[in-house]
Amino acid sequence: MSAQQYTNTLANIFGPDLKFDTRFPPLVRTTGLLGNGAAVAGVSDSQLEQYQRTASLVASEVTNATHRTFLIPCKPKDDKAADAACAGKFLPAIGRLLYRHPLAPDQSEALVKEANEAAVRFKDFYAGLAYALEGMLLSPEMLLIAETTEADPARPGHQRLEAYSLATRLSLFLWNAGPDSALLDAAARGELQTPKGRARVVEMMLASPRVESGVRAFFDDMFGFDDFATLSKDAETYPSFTGATAADAREQTLRTIVDHLVTNNGDYRDLYTTRKTFISTALAPIYGVPAGRGWVPYEFPAESPRTGILTHISFLAVHSHPGRSSPTLRGKALRELLLCQAVPRPPANVDFSAVENPKSNIKTQRERVNLHLANPVCAGCHKITDPMGLALENFDGSGKFRTTEKGEAIDASGSLDGKAFTNVVGLGQALHDHPSLPTCLVERTFSYGSGGSVTDAARPMLAYLNAQFAASGYRFPTLLRTIALSTAFSAVEAPPAAKNEARTALKSSAK
Amino acid sequence: MHKFVRLSALAAAVAAVPLAASAEGITNRTIGYVLTNKSWAVYQTPDGKTECPAGLNDGPREQFKALYPDDGKQRTLLETHLAREADIWFPNENEPETDKGPLPFRYAAGKMALGLNLDGKIGSKDFSGPRGDTGIDNELYRVLGCVPGFRGPDGANYFFENDYMQRYIFNRVLLEITDVDDLTNDNDVTVTTYRGLDGLLTSANGKDFIAGGTQRIDDRWGKRYIHRLKGKIVDGVLTTEASDIKLPWALTFDTNPDQGFKQAKFQLRLTENSAEGLLGGYVDVKDWQHRFTINWSTHHSSYGQMSIPSITRAMRKLADAYPGPDGKMTAISAAAEMKFAQAFILHPEKSVADAAPTPGAKPVDQRAAGGQ
Numbered sequence: 001m002s003a004q005q006y007t008n009t010l011a012n013i014f015g016p017d018l019k020f021d022t023r024f025p026p027l028v029r030t031t032g033l034l035g036n037g038a039a040v041a042g043v044s045d046s047q048l049e050q051y052q053r054t055a056s057l058v059a060s061e062v063t064n065a066t067h068r069t070f071l072i073p074c075k076p077k078d079d080k081a082a083d084a085a086c087a088g089k090f091l092p093a094i095g096r097l098l099y100r101h102p103l104a105p106d107q108s109e110a111l112v113k114e115a116n117e118a119a120v121r122f123k124d125f126y127a128g129l130a131y132a133l134e135g136m137l138l139s140p141e142m143l144l145i146a147e148t149t150e151a152d153p154a155r156p157g158h159q160r161l162e163a164y165s166l167a168t169r170l171s172l173f174l175w176n177a178g179p180d181s182a183l184l185d186a187a188a189r190g191e192l193q194t195p196k197g198r199a200r201v202v203e204m205m206l207a208s209p210r211v212e213s214g215v216r217a218f219f220d221d222m223f224g225f226d227d228f229a230t231l232s233k234d235a236e237t238y239p240s241f242t243g244a245t246a247a248d249a250r251e252q253t254l255r256t257i258v259d260h261l262v263t264n265n266g267d268y269r270d271l272y273t274t275r276k277t278f279i280s281t282a283l284a285p286i287y288g289v290p291a292g293r294g295w296v297p298y299e300f301p302a303e304s305p306r307t308g309i310l311t312h313i314s315f316l317a318v319h320s321h322p323g324r325s326s327p328t329l330r331g332k333a334l335r336e337l338l339l340c341q342a343v344p345r346p347p348a349n350v351d352f353s354a355v356e357n358p359k360s361n362i363k364t365q366r367e368r369v370n371l372h373l374a375n376p377v378c379a380g381c382h383k384i385t386d387p388m389g390l391a392l393e394n395f396d397g398s399g400k401f402r403t404t405e406k407g408e409a410i411d412a413s414g415s416l417d418g419k420a421f422t423n424v425v426g427l428g429q430a431l432h433d434h435p436s437l438p439t440c441l442v443e444r445t446f447s448y449g450s451g452g453s454v455t456d457a458a459r460p461m462l463a464y465l466n467a468q469f470a471a472s473g474y475r476f477p478t479l480l481r482t483i484a485l486s487t488a489f490s491a492v493e494a495p496p497a498a499k500n501e502a503r504t505a506l507k508s509s510a511k
Numbered sequence: 512m513h514k515f516v517r518l519s520a521l522a523a524a525v526a527a528v529p530l531a532a533s534a535e536g537i538t539n540r541t542i543g544y545v546l547t548n549k550s551w552a553v554y555q556t557p558d559g560k561t562e563c564p565a566g567l568n569d570g571p572r573e574q575f576k577a578l579y580p581d582d583g584k585q586r587t588l589l590e591t592h593l594a595r596e597a598d599i600w601f602p603n604e605n606e607p608e609t610d611k612g613p614l615p616f617r618y619a620a621g622k623m624a625l626g627l628n629l630d631g632k633i634g635s636k637d638f639s640g641p642r643g644d645t646g647i648d649n650e651l652y653r654v655l656g657c658v659p660g661f662r663g664p665d666g667a668n669y670f671f672e673n674d675y676m677q678r679y680i681f682n683r684v685l686l687e688i689t690d691v692d693d694l695t696n697d698n699d700v701t702v703t704t705y706r707g708l709d710g711l712l713t714s715a716n717g718k719d720f721i722a723g724g725t726q727r728i729d730d731r732w733g734k735r736y737i738h739r740l741k742g743k744i745v746d747g748v749l750t751t752e753a754s755d756i757k758l759p760w761a762l763t764f765d766t767n768p769d770q771g772f773k774q775a776k777f778q779l780r781l782t783e784n785s786a787e788g789l790l791g792g793y794v795d796v797k798d799w800q801h802r803f804t805i806n807w808s809t810h811h812s813s814y815g816q817m818s819i820p821s822i823t824r825a826m827r828k829l830a831d832a833y834p835g836p837d838g839k840m841t842a843i844s845a846a847a848e849m850k851f852a853q854a855f856i857l858h859p860e861k862s863v864a865d866a867a868p869t870p871g872a873k874p875v876d877q878r879a880a881g882g883q
Binding site: 238239241284290 | 719721725857
C-alpha cells in the first residue's frame with residue numbers, strides 16, 4: 001500500500017482531521033508506473049520503523065480525548081481498566097476496514113485479548129485499545145495487498161479474485177484507498193461477482209467524490225510527479241521559482257486534469273490543447289498573470305502560448321535542468337510519459353565536452369542540441385527527443401514564457417513523428433492528434449488498475465479497451481468503468497512458473 | 512463546475528506566430544507598481560565630511576549625559592527623565608541649557624542634495640542634485656543629514672523604516688498609472704495611489720523583491736490613501752503635478768500613522784519591471800514629529816542618535832512653507848527615495864482576468880525589479 005493509499009484509507013475510516021505524517025519509503029518505478037513497483041513488496045527493518053512510527057501516531061490520535069468520543073462507539077465502565085465488551089465493539093469493526101475483509105472470530109478474540117492485557121498493564125482502557133490498534137496498523141494484512149483467488153465458475157479452469165480482493169482492487173484503482181463498509185458489504189453479498197452487481201457498485205464508486213483521489217493518484221503516478229520531491233532550481237537564474245511554486249505546479253496540473261476529465265467529462269486529448277486551468281499566488285508570477293485568493297479558475301486567452309498541460313510549469317520545470325531548459329529532457333518525457341515509447345539512455349562513454357563547455361558561444365538550446373546531431377553516437381536518440389522538445393523553448397527552465405535566449409530570438413519550430421509545427425501550439429495539436437496518446441493512457445490505466453505490467457496476453461484486451469475509449473470520445477470515466485467491469489480486471493493469470501508446472505503435469509499424465 | 516474567467520479580446524491581439532507581443536508590461540493602458548524600498552532622501556559622501564564637517568549629532572543618551580552630568584548634584588525624576596520625555600512629546604522652542612551653553616545641533620552643509628524643485632524657483636538656499644538638476648527644495652535634509660539614524664545603509668531609522676514598510680502590510684503603497692500608452696513618453700497619464708492588502712513578492716533566495724506579484728486594493732480602510740494625480744512621462748521619467756497626498760508610514764507593528772505630503776510630486780524612472788526615484792513635498796513639522804514619536808520610543812531613538820526634540824526644533828527653524836497664523840512656517844520641504852516593483856493591481860470590482868496582461872506579453876525580468 002502506498003503512503004497516499006494508507007493516508008486516504010485512514011482518512012476515510014477515522015476522518016480527515018487526524019494528524020500524522022506518512023513518510024513511507026519511495027516505490028520503484030516499473031514500466032512507467034510506481035503502482036507497478038508496489039506490486040512487489042519487501043519490508044526492511046528501517047521501513048518497518050517508519051511504519052511503526054506512523055501506526056503509533058495514528059493509534060494515539062484515534063484514542064485521544066478529542067477523538068475517542070466519536071470514533072469509539074462505546075465507553076468503558078472504567079477508564080482505568082480493561083473492558084472486553086467495549087473493545088469487542090470497536091476492534092473487529094475497525095479491523096474489517098483496515099484488513100479489507102471481515103475478521104475471523106478467533107482473530108477478533110485475539111485482538112480484544114491483546115487490548116485487555118495492555119489495558120491492565122497500563123491501567124488505562126484507551127492505552128490498551130491504542131496498543132491493539134497500533135498492532136493492526138502495523139500488520140502485513142493492513143500494509144500489504146495480498147490478493148486471494150478462487151475458481152471462476154464462469155470460466156472453468158481459470159481463477160478469479162475472490163470478492164474481498166476484488167473489492168480492494170476496485171477501491172485502490174478508483175479511490176486510491178481501501179474499500180469502505182458499503183463496498184465490503186457488496187463483497188459479502190456476492191454482488192461483486194455478478195456482472196449486474198459489479199456494474200452497480202462501480203457506478204456508485206464512480207459517482208463518489210473519492211474518485212477524484214483515484215484520478216489524481218493515477219495521473220500523479222503516470223506523469224512521474226514523484227520527481228517534484230527532488231526538484232530544485234537555481235534561485236539566481238529563476239528568482240520567482242520557490243518551493244511553493246513547485247508544490248502548486250503539481251497541484252495545478254492535477255486540478256486541471258480532475259476538472260477536465262472528471263468534473264466536465266472532457267476528451268482526454270483536449271488536455272493537451274485546453275487553455276483552462278487554475279492559478280495560485282505562487283504560480284502567477286511565472287505565468288505573468290495576477291493572482292486571486294487561493295486557487296482561481298483561469299482561462300488563458302486564445303492568443304496565449306499557454307495551451308495544454310505541456311505548457312504547465314509542472315511539465316516545463318520538472319523536465320529541465322536546475323539552471324536551463326532542456327529540449328532533450330522535455331522531448332524524452334513527452335515520448336515516455338505520454339506516448340509510452342522508450343528512449344534509450346545515453347551511452348556511458350558519451351562526450352559532453354562540447355555542450356558543457358562554459359566558455360562556448362552557445363546561445364540557444366537549439367544550438368546546443370544541434371551539437372548532438374553532429375555526433376552519430378548521440379544523433380540517433382536526439383532525433384527522437386529534440387524536435388518536439390525544441391517547440392517548448394519559448395519557456396525557460398522555470399516555465400516562464402520568453403522570446404529570446406541570451407539575446408537570440410528563439411526558434412520554436414519542430415516536429416512530432418512527421419507532423420511539423422512552428423510553435424508550442426502546433427506541438428499541442430500534434431500531440432492531441434497522435435494515435436499513441438490515447439493508447440498510452442489505456443495501457444497505463446489498465447496496468448495501474450490490474451497491478452502489474454502489461455503482458456502480451458493482455459494485448460487483445462488493450463485493443464478492446466482502445467476501441468471502447470475511442471468510441472466514448474476519449475472520456476476517462478468511461479475508460480475507468482470499462483476496465484473495472486472487464487473480466488481481465490478480476491481474472492488472475494497463473495504465473496509463468498505455475499503454468500510450466502501445469503504443463504509438466506499434463507505431459508506427465510499424457511505419458 | 513468551475514467558472515473560468517476569460518480575458519476579453521484585446522485590441523492588440525497577437526498573431527499566432529510568433530507568440531510574443533510587445534505589451535511592455537502595460538495592460539489595458541495600465542501598469543501597477545508596489546513600493547518595495549523607501550527612505551528619507553539623504554545625500555551622503557563616502558566619509559560624510561563634506562556634508563557633516565562638524566561631525567554627526569548626539570542622541571538622547573549623549574544629550575542626557577550632557578544635561579545631567581554625574582556631578583554629585585541631586586536631581587529629581589521630574590527634573591531629568593520626565594523633563595526629557597516631555598520635551599519629546601511637546602518640544603520647547605529652544606534647546607535646554609547646559610553649563611556649556613545650549614545643546615548644539617549640526618545641520619547638513621553643502622550645496623548638494625537629493626530632492627525636487629517644489630516651488631519652481633531656483634533660490635539661493637536651494638540645492639543642486641548629483642545629476643545636475645537645480646532648485647532642489649529639501650530643507651529636511653539639512654536637519655536629518657547629520658543624524659546617524661537617518662543615514663544609510665545601516666542607520667536605525669533608515670533600516671527599520673524600510674524594513675517595517677516591507678514586512679508590515681499596513682504600509683503597502685501602490686501606484687497605478689492609467690491612460691498610459693508608452694512608458695517612455697506620454698504627456699498625459701493618471702497616477703493613483705492606493706493602500707494594498709498583500710505581502711511583497713520575494714525572490715526564491717529571499718534577498719530581493721521582484722516584479723509580477725499581485726496586490727489587492729484596500730477600499731475599506733484605505734480610502735484616505737487614494738489620490739489621483741495627473742502626470743507625464745518624458746524620456747522614461749514620470750513626473751506628477753503637485754498635489755496633497757497621504758501615505759501609510761508606520762515604523763512598528765500595531766501602529767498606523769500616516770505621513771502627509773503637501774504639494775507632493777513623484778519623479779520616478781519607469782520600466783516595465785520597476786519604478787525608482789523620489790517623492791518630494793512639504794511635510795507638516797508637527798505631524799512629522801507626532802508620527803515619529805508615536806512610532807519610535809526614546810530607547811529606540813537612542814540607537815541612531817535621533818533626538819526628536821532637537822530634530823523638531825531644527826525643523827521648525829528651517830520650515831520653509833505654509834505660514835501659520837503667527838507668520839511662522841509650519842511645513843518643511845522634504846524628499847523620500849522610493850523604489851517600486853511592478854505588480855498587478857486587483858480592483859475589488861474586477862476579476863483577475865481584467866488585470867491580466869496582453870497574451871504572450873514580454874516576460875518580466877524580475878531580477879531587474881526593486882531589490883533591497
